[in-house]
Amino acid sequence: MLRGTSLLLVMLLVMPASAVAQEAAESFAHLTQQQVLKVGNTLWVTHVAEGEDTPQDIKVRFLDLTSSEMTVFVDGAELMIEERDVRQIVREQRGPLWNGALWGAAIGGGTCLLLFWSFPDNRSDLIPFTAVWAGIGAGIGMGVDALKKEQRTVYLQPRSTEGRLRLAVSPLVSKDQKGVLFGVQW
16 A cells, blocks of 8 residues: 555656647737737747848847737847848746745655655654755755756748649558558649
8 A cells, every 4th residue: 555655656756747838929910919028028030031041049138019010129239130031039937936935845854754665663753854855845846947948930931832843641441441542732
């Protein structure tokens, strides 16, 4: 019984939390409606500069966004970039520290509880040691979260399908026949 409970507790501690991803906007107007950008956000913008043919990535600070252009701060100056020149925008941010503290406290305190529960002679020291290890775990968890940076694509220019060949392949299985169905579109 104790092993089953211990295994269940360990599985719950290491199980990943569910995440819900939001689709990247395909227009500045849609990005404005989503309100995911705040003044001062650090962004990585992939854009084609005037007179250039190939896109380049620049790290910028966000200032403003309209339905047709964005204003950013880069290399000590403001820069206005038109939507047609932007290929992708990735927002960089740090996660909340309380989340790491919570996970660290749960892992540190939970590990201590499991160890003390395995040795019935030392249960009188259970609460103080668990509190100490939960505190140590919380500190480590906060430190790990402080070092992590999350990157999320908030804008992705839609690709043109004009002039592209599209191929669709699907299995065709019935009681009497088996095969492959091909579809070509241009």
